[in-house]
Amino acid sequence: MTFEIKERDAAGRLCKFTTKHGAVTTPNLLPVINPNKMMILPKEMKKRFGTEILITNSYIIYKDTKLRKKALEQGVHKLIDFNGSIMTDSGTFQSYVYGDVKLDPLEIVRFQRDIGSDIGTILDIFGTPGQTKEEAEQGVKETIARANKSVPEKGEMLLACTIQGSVYPDLREHCAQQLSGLNADFFPIGGVVPLMESQRYSDLVRCILAAKRGLDPSKPVHLFGAGHPLIFPLAVALGCDFFDSSAYAKYANDGRMIFQWGTKKFNDLSELPCGCPVCSKYTASELRELDAKERTLQLALHNLYVSFTEMKTIRAAITGGWLWELVEQRASVNPSLYDALRVLREPQHLHWLENYEPTSKKTALFYTGPQTIYRPTIFRYHTRLFTRYETLLKTTIVFPEGTKPYSMFYSREIIRILKKKNVNFVVDSHLGPIPFELDEMYPLAQSVFPDEIDQETKEKVQQVVDRFLKNKIVIHWDEYNTIKEKKSLKQNVDLDIRRISAVADMQFGRGASKALLDGDINIIKSKRTGKIRNIICDGSHVISMRAEDGLFTLKLDGGRRLHKGLKNPLLRVVVTDDAVPFVKEGKSVFAKFVKDCDPDLRPFDECIIVNENDTLLAVGRTLLNRVEMLAFCHGMAVKTRESIK
């Protein structure tokens, strides 16, 4: 098995996952195949939806003499006629629905191995939301014990060890930690179907976050039994990679149509609010005229089109950097999901999410409603403003009430005057205070807000503003004209240097600007836009400012300065000795060669690459955060930009 991150957004990731039967792109959806009754044949699924992986139930095969015999003789791939990856479930869910299933936990793992399942699942103990903590604890203990005994039986099969723990986050985290310590390959989050069914999405979010916190980040995570697309974007944003759907068939049998935004009874619909091939071929009344079996099949196809479309949308959102926008938009369609998003505001979760949040994106940040101000990106900006931004001037001009916020902005004329006067000023924006020097940095210049935001956001931002303005001299704009001749405002600091220093500190950490800019500075600007491009210090090119996100690209000479000026482990990615020759050749750093890393580095941060003795080797850009670098065995950790030959 390999599993490597290709693209990322929020705490979600787009990965390449491989089994014996080929590669699978994640996030992805596994349609559930009932080996007794296939409503849609796996081959047909592959043709229509590009299905790369599916799931069937080994317990159903096992207890049916005929299926069992055929599966053991020809393998599960022949049995259901599918040559992609096949995951098998173990009977745990059946034990939840029908009570004890009388199955030997090791026997069913061996059986899955023997029928050639690509990913087999242990027979874990399904924890229900109604359990007491003691009951849940008992189930977790037994699940861990069974996982322990199952691992040696897996052979060449990948083994899925399911995380249980009912609605108790500490149990979920504990279970995840324990299972991560085993030689397992795949981690379903189990026992969530009752939460899904009763729309207890807040609890579901807590379960996912607790499991993710305890889990090895380099392994695929499957939200077991979550087949409604409504939950896909949020679950992916929290780091789930796989989902399975029996819902497509179950809902179709029940005459219900799945949509990205919910479910409707087919009979209640006068028109089909969907453009999938089924809904483009038939009108509602034409579907009504089909015979019952054919109509159910068409509803099932529709349900799968919608589910796979949401997966494609999520993958496009990860690559494009608009996953949070998608998550928040989907939450506006369901009040329980709206509540679930509030869970993410809790400091522990926000801190965790910030660790995985890319430092820059291809798409601007779009406001969707009261949840937006709690995005990890904004949380990071607020945090860094207080820990990394060193005000270079004592005087701050705050614009008077009524001034248009950042994205619409104060007039160009005012900016021109202020810049000319070398006056430091802070813009009162929807994102909080923006010191002038930072106003081109992601996400400040790359955000789109309505003219009017909601009260809740205003209050949250006001707290940040208040904290920021404490101990500062505040001059309102209307007072400015009367005092502008006073000496205190006549300063002769180079504005460009102020911008470069402030951004460098915000991006690389406190002290970075001092290390980078010690010497004679020469600033090369774009002839077309007049914007800062390259910064030359004492004749050597140290950093370049990127037009798209207003952040710096680190050059080798800049790396030398930061290596000297910032103490170990700051900004470092440490590679093992056997990787050193490759890095020197300019090759990128693979995760398995990372020995350690600055815990403050975030995905897409600029970094310096050193050997185990802290000798500088190269500069580059991270693709992973620290915990990921140390966990992953596959894929790139740092894209090397320039190396010391």
Added chain:
Amino acid sequence: MTFEIKERDAAGRLCKFTTKHGAVTTPNLLPVINPNKMMILPKEMKKRFGTEILITNSYIIYKDTKLRKKALEQGVHKLIDFNGSIMTDSGTFQSYVYGDVKLDPLEIVRFQRDIGSDIGTILDIFGTPGQTKEEAEQGVKETIARANKSVPEKGEMLLACTIQGSVYPDLREHCAQQLSGLNADFFPIGGVVPLMESQRYSDLVRCILAAKRGLDPSKPVHLFGAGHPLIFPLAVALGCDFFDSSAYAKYANDGRMIFQWGTKKFNDLSELPCGCPVCSKYTASELRELDAKERTLQLALHNLYVSFTEMKTIRAAITGGWLWELVEQRASVNPSLYDALRVLREPQHLHWLENYEPTSKKTALFYTGPQTIYRPTIFRYHTRLFTRYETLLKTTIVFPEGTKPYSMFYSREIIRILKKKNVNFVVDSHLGPIPFELDEMYPLAQSVFPDEIDQETKEKVQQVVDRFLKNKIVIHWDEYNTIKEKKSLKQNVDLDIRRISAVADMQFGRGASKALLDGDINIIKSKRTGKIRNIICDGSHVISMRAEDGLFTLKLDGGRRLHKGLKNPLLRVVVTDDAVPFVKEGKSVFAKFVKDCDPDLRPFDECIIVNENDTLLAVGRTLLNRVEMLAFCHGMAVKTRESIK
């Protein structure tokens, strides 16, 4: 031409519109056909999208000798090979884009008539957003003058008279009023393309509302040049019936894909976030491999699939009663649209919208964010609470802070105790104060809120609560136990009667309960649910409570009482003498036979039907409000339930 309302939600309507070339369901989209260069043939559109109506440009045909000749000889339907309804544009937009087009305003109307256009358009003066008021006024004046002269030339063609007025609402309203006075058939709202292009949706909303306010409500309204589905739900909710799209082709030529939520460059997409037949057939990389012309065609087809899917979704939302939910969800994807929604909070607009808002819906009210509390339905509830609800008890128990709001609710046990004690209480809900007696009435019991709502909604609701509690004795729940033995709380009012009275007043108006319930009351309850069903007063069945919305159905005997107890014109729909025999037979009332109507009646309200001498004829349920009843020539105004033989 006929145009009649079949279904409705918000101020939107689903209508049947007919031309010489057949029936068209509205809201609908007219793809723009360039007669010189058809990217997708009209026939193909009909096959794929069920296109019932399209638009082409008479000016382009007129100035091309060959096209002109063919069109005059064979008709425009043959020219573009389409046998559905065809609308033609006049060259106004070309004059905006290219400057003066040197075209005689009457000549181009006659030309459209002569080539057999189903709907021709006058050559109006395109008003731009940058115009001064004087300039805009001049344009409006000339547009009205041209419309005046054009009407006599229309022949059998339907004539579209375009409403102009730049961004000046009073000019828009004036123009709409003047044009409504002519014998015109169809009303485009013109000059909005520049607003669309610069995403000035707030201004667009003001333009639409002003036009609608001035317009004859019985005529179709077309938002001219608005081809992006992003704006469709909001525009429909404000009463637009038609849209046209040249965007599908223009965007495709430019390599851009339209989605319900915005636009993306095809080249920026790694996967296609869509399930339409094009995006289900091709992956992004397969589309990339097609030759340029074929790829552009496929993008255009995708753009039309998405646009028509949004139309289907809107029509399903109107029928299902979830149009506001759709509008608010779509607004969360675009900050400018989010701003535009705020315009609807302004009192004049809210009042106008409330006039058209149905009194009951098939679907529960779903909270989507800060805009929800400003829905016309909630505005109506708040208004009626202060004008129609007569508190029957002096003591009010308000639940203490921290009590779960209505939809999640206080415990059943508490309700049981309070009801037993005959204590009047008010629930502190997300919708504002809910007196116990009203807690089954739409939308109070039919609404779904998150546990936590936004600050802005809380503040708005608090204002209503404060006003409600003024001059009331407030007892907090924790105090209640200590005083529950006091006499003041020992009351002996029949709870069911209280509920019936309160709902009757809220629904029919002040004084209704007195008129309806004067006598011996017998309440028949559902055996299964224990809920109130039929109310018998002095032996006659006066009203029935509906399970789905907690509102009353009016019986003939109830009608007799309300006719007697409520002064003319309250609750009345007055029909002309020639309709009397039909109403007496139990036939429904068509709009053209309505002489007058209580201005307080709303769509789906219960009403009494009288003749011109105020003699009671029947009871029924309205489908239209007063202005609509007086304006429409086609379709039903009141569904008669029971009549006096």
